[in-house]
Amino acid sequence: MFTRGTLIYIGQRLVLIVLAVLGVSSLVFLGIHRLPGDALFSEHLHGTQYQLTLHHYGLDRPLWQQYVSFIAGLLHGDLGESLVNRGVPITPIVVREMSVSAEVGFVALLFTIGVGMVFGVVAATRQNSWLDYLLSTTSVIGYSMPNFVIATFLILVFGIWLDNFTQGTFYFQIGWPGRWGSIGAIWLPAFALGFPYASIVARLTRASMLEVIRQDYIRTARAKGLTEFIVTVRHALRNALIPVITILGPLVIGIITGGVVIENIFGIPGLGKEFATSILNRDYNIVIGVFTGYAALVGIANLGVDLLYVVIDPRIRY
Amino acid sequence: MAATAAIAASRPIAPEQASLWSDAWRRLRRNRLALVGVVYLALLVVVALVALVHTPYRFSEVDVGRPYSGPSGQHWLGVDELGRDTLSRLMIGAQISLVVGVGTQIVVLAIGVPIGLAAGYFRGWFDQVVTFVINLFYGIPDLLVALILVFLLGPSLTNIIIAIAVTRWMDMARLMRGQTLSLREREFIEAARASGAKPIKILFGHILPNALGPIIVQATFGVPAAILFEAFLSFLGLGVPPPTPSWGSMAAAGIVTMRIAPFMVVAPAVALSLTLMAFNFVGDGLRDALDPRSRR
Numbered sequence: 090m091f092t093r094g095t096l097i098y099i100g101q102r103l104v105l106i107v108l109a110v111l112g113v114s115s116l117v118f119l120g121i122h123r124l125p126g127d128a129l130f131s132e133h134l135h136g137t138q139y140q141l142t143l144h145h146y147g148l149d150r151p152l153w154q155q156y157v158s159f160i161a162g163l164l165h166g167d168l169g170e171s172l173v174n175r176g177v178p179i180t181p182i183v184v185r186e187m188s189v190s191a192e193v194g195f196v197a198l199l200f201t202i203g204v205g206m207v208f209g210v211v212a213a214t215r216q217n218s219w220l221d222y223l224l225s226t227t228s229v230i231g232y233s234m235p236n237f238v239i240a241t242f243l244i245l246v247f248g249i250w251l252d253n254f255t256q257g258t259f260y261f262q263i264g265w266p267g268r269w270g271s272i273g274a275i276w277l278p279a280f281a282l283g284f285p286y287a288s289i290v291a292r293l294t295r296a297s298m299l300e301v302i303r304q305d306y307i308r309t310a311r312a313k314g315l316t317e318f319i320v321t322v323r324h325a326l327r328n329a330l331i332p333v334i335t336i337l338g339p340l341v342i343g344i345i346t347g348g349v350v351i352e353n354i355f356g357i358p359g360l361g362k363e364f365a366t367s368i369l370n371r372d373y374n375i376v377i378g379v380f381t382g383y384a385a386l387v388g389i390a391n392l393g394v395d396l397l398y399v400v401i402d403p404r405i406r407y
Numbered sequence: 408m409a410a411t412a413a414i415a416a417s418r419p420i421a422p423e424q425a426s427l428w429s430d431a432w433r434r435l436r437r438n439r440l441a442l443v444g445v446v447y448l449a450l451l452v453v454v455a456l457v458a459l460v461h462t463p464y465r466f467s468e469v470d471v472g473r474p475y476s477g478p479s480g481q482h483w484l485g486v487d488e489l490g491r492d493t494l495s496r497l498m499i500g501a502q503i504s505l506v507v508g509v510g511t512q513i514v515v516l517a518i519g520v521p522i523g524l525a526a527g528y529f530r531g532w533f534d535q536v537v538t539f540v541i542n543l544f545y546g547i548p549d550l551l552v553a554l555i556l557v558f559l560l561g562p563s564l565t566n567i568i569i570a571i572a573v574t575r576w577m578d579m580a581r582l583m584r585g586q587t588l589s590l591r592e593r594e595f596i597e598a599a600r601a602s603g604a605k606p607i608k609i610l611f612g613h614i615l616p617n618a619l620g621p622i623i624v625q626a627t628f629g630v631p632a633a634i635l636f637e638a639f640l641s642f643l644g645l646g647v648p649p650p651t652p653s654w655g656s657m658a659a660a661g662i663v664t665m666r667i668a669p670f671m672v673v674a675p676a677v678a679l680s681l682t683l684m685a686f687n688f689v690g691d692g693l694r695d696a697l698d699p700r701s702r703r
Contacts, residue, residue: 113555116555117559229687230680230684232687233631233683233684233687234680234684235679237642237662237676238658241661241672241676242676245669245673249665249666249669346550346551347550349639349643350643353643354662364643365644369644380555383548383551387551
């Protein structure tokens with residue numbers, strides 16, 4: 090499956106990811122240093138103390154020297170030190186949060202593809218039935234609702250109303266136990282994050298299924314006496330999935346960026362949560378780190394999707 | 408026999424000629440969902456216009472009612488955490504959403520259409536550069552770029568429109584390029600060229616009018632995308648600066664107090680969803696009406 094060409098391709102892509110990460114972080118670094126104001130200014134810090142703090146972070150040097158040492162640090166995987174919590178290195182924080190964001194995104198992606206495909210296939214095989222209309226309407230509503238609206242309603246229903254209704258026996262507890270969370274904590278955020286995209290997948294699957302099930306080879310498969318299930322799944326769905334696969338790239342990016350909002354609503358300690366907190370705290374070093382982390386995450390996810398194409402569609406070679 | 412022939416002669420053989428637009432309008436009218444969307448959007452525009460001259464309370468006035476109270480006769484949609492009237496804020500928020508949505512599409516049209524036209528018509532190195540840049544922009548996540556831009560430019564209505572347009576112009580440019588590529592090979596363009604029309608005249612007088620259908624559909628789908636973006640930015644605190652309300656920032660404020668005042672988050676969330684849905688319905692309807700072949 091992975092020939093020598095594929096390995097070379099992966100190598101090239103990794104170089105491109107590094108370049109993209111460098112580009113994004115440089116842009117944010119230089120942009121942040123153009124912003125007015127002083128991140129370290131406070132009434133508790135003045136005179137020599139202030140100068141010493143500036144010196145500690147190297148902020149008293151000319152911009153180009155700061156930039157050179159930033160890039161040098163970045164190439165060593167060192168994103169510097171938090172401006173608010175002095176002495177706390179940023180790289181471990183960003184790496185941990187990247188893994189949490191990736192976890193949530195991955196579960197959301199599984200949900201998106203699973204539910205989207207099932208909905209699409211069911212709607213297509215029962216075209217123009219009430220079930221088809223119900224699913225089609227749901228998917229129009231789904232992709233018209235921003236994920237934070239869906240998240241809000243889910244919290245209202247599962248977090249508050251269910252709690253009141255069952256008098257506290259069953260309800261969704263917002264929170265994130267441990268580093269990796271738990272199944273009880275992840276299913277609702279993943280649902281909120283994936284639902285709009287599941288709607289798009291369902292629409293696409295339905296449309297391409299409708300085209301495929303009218304093909305001759307499907308009639309042949311039925312005429313051979315195969316069961317309806319085998320025909321639908323093995324013959325029709327496999328070919329109907331090809332147009333769906335093409336939107337996998339934008340889908341993954343959408344889920345990653347959508348996570349910024351979802352993590353803040355559900356209090357998940359991922360990159361998105363850190364993003365909002367660090368901007369509010371004016372911890373610019375962490376802001377740079379978060380954007381760097383996002384650039385890396387998007388690059389890696391895109392590479393993963395492109396490699397997945399090879400697995401799914403053997404005609405694709407790199 | 409003679410009578411039949413006379414009747415046949417008096418009736419025109421071909422059905423009455425309908426232009427593309429009246430034909431599309433007829434098909435659009437038959438699409439119930441799209442009509443509902445049009446009506447809703449018309450109402451929304453009216454609300455936004457009325458809010459210019461009159462809202463029940465001033466949107467930034469605090470303590471007009473008891474904070475966190477639900478819907479009542481005086482405050483139809485309740486009161487927010489500072490005692491501001493939610494309905495008044497929702498009406499101003501409709502203005503913001505519409506301005507961002509339509510404003511962004513105007514910028515996108517102004518950037519995307521000329522670039523796409525030129526790239527598709529002249530081809531060569533210019534087309535290669537444009538295609539490369541478009542692919543480059545598709546490779547980076549749009550929300551992150553918009554976040555970086557708003558963060559660096561500072562939150563304001565103009566900057567939000569700029570930031571969203573920067574991440575959205577490629578769709579229009581790519582569409583326009585594709586349309587131009589196929590239209591430029593048609594006979595009527597060749598005829599125009601043969602009769603000595605200048606490139607500007609061909610591009611804007613002959614190619615552009617023939618690509619209007621897809622452009623309108625694309626722009627209609629672009630408006631809800633931009634509104635959604637603005638809501639995201641406001642939700643994260645990078646939208647229009649307070650006290651100006653935006654549906655996104657209202658929802659963000661409402662989520663915090665959801666347990667005691669669910670109406671604060673439900674009102675902007677429903678308004679936002681309905682608006683996005685209406686635009687999507689109208690967009691679907693326009694696509695089916697303007698290009699009947701694409702209908703499934």
